[in-house]
Amino acid sequence: MSTTPSSDSLTSLTRPAAPVVAAPMAGGPSTWQLAAAVSAAGGLGFLAGGMRAVEQLVQDVASARKATAQPVGVNLFVPETANTAIPAERSAPGSPARRRRAAEVAAYRSSLLAEAARLGMDPAELPAADTLDPDATDGWDAKLDAAESGRWPLVTFTFGLPAPEVFDRLHASGSVLGVTVTTAAEATRALDHGADLLSVQGPESGGHRSVHDPAADPGTTALADLLAEVRAAVGPSVPLFAAGGIMHADAVRAVLSAGAAAAQCGTAFLRAEEAGTSTLQRTALEQAAAGTHFAHPDGSARTALTRAYSGRWARGLENRFMREHSDAPAAYPEVNSLTKALRAAATAAGDAESVSLWAGVGAARARPAPAEQILTGLLGDSPQ
Known part of the structure; x- marks a missing residue:
């Protein structure tokens, strides 16, 4: 007790x-x-x-x-x-639910190969689907x-x-x-x-x-x-x-x-x-505040929910990657591990349309x- x-x-x-x-x-x-x-x-x-x-x-x-x-x-x-x-039957190794999940993760990895090519990455930099552990504990x-x-x-x-x-x-x-x-x-x-x-x-x-x-x-x-x-x-x-x-x-x-x-x-x-927010995300938030990008015509920030980056629903500034990968499976941490190298490459390239930019609906009001x-x-x- x-x-x-x-x-x-x-x-x-x-x-x-x-x-x-x-x-x-x-x-x-x-x-x-x-x-x-x-x-x-x-x-x-x-x-x-x-x-x-x-x-x-x-x-x-x-x-x-x-x-x-x-x-x-x-x-x-x-x-x-x-x-x-989480119901025990859904997390049991070898269960039908786990087999479906593994298949969905493998299919999602295949859909990300074009993203890797877009960023000049070797496809091998994306982890193989069968190496991604749904039971990783952080x-x-x-x-x-x-x-x-x-x-x-x-x-x-x-x-x-x-x-x-x-x-x-x-x-x-x-x-x-x-x-x-x-x-x-x-x-x-x-x-x-x-x-x-x-x-x-x-x-x-x-x-x-x-x-x-x-x-x-x-x-x-x-x-x-x-x-x-x-x-x-x-x-x-x-x-x-x-x-x-x-x-x-x-x-x-x-x-x-x-x-x-x-x-x-x-x-x-x-x-x-004092925040550790990346330069790329700070720039995106500045653009949302100015209404020049990631913003609706009324000046509010354009955000949306996605599972594309991590496999769990999250809200961020809406970009191309989110729109084009709305089929991401409910599979955290596998999807998060799968997209880690993609997110790093997009950040290094200054590509705000490919990286996660987590922010709430009031993002346009954030100030430095x-x-x-x-x-x-x-x-x-x-x-x-």
């Missing part, structure tokens, strides 16, 4: 003085410098542990702790082997060991729901634990497993949708309505972080008024000076500034 954190610990970690959470953004944007800057300014910074070697993640935690005395959270991807939301066990031994104060999970034993283990080491949810049903199940807080992710969010069952289509219920549904399902005392298209102070005030403990913002921090200034703007103390 999970041990409930003390009320003081829960409050200090889930209700920051400046009620804004810098969302964990895996793949580069969420540096320890960004997390530390947001926490030092009174918000809550996060380190993205997904697709991060455990040794580097441990060093990031140590660097953030040296930079600020304020707590910084760590977010971990839940691998399919640890995700209780260092899950080692990261849990690090969280336990390092007594990380706040750990959250995305991409699924771990077993109650995982919550028991990290609660015993003193961690406050959270889960990203996209439906009220996911929320109640997360609490049943031992979650202390919930990050409620609306469809407006940039990056990956944390639908617990990766084969399910992501919901379309707008954040405001989803937040109300989750609150009704879990009761008044569970801390909720509200995520999805929050780019300005009015939106922050709206979710706080609706009962959220904090607004969780990712896209708003993509152009922060120090993280503290962006946080201040989200609180309404200066214009965004």
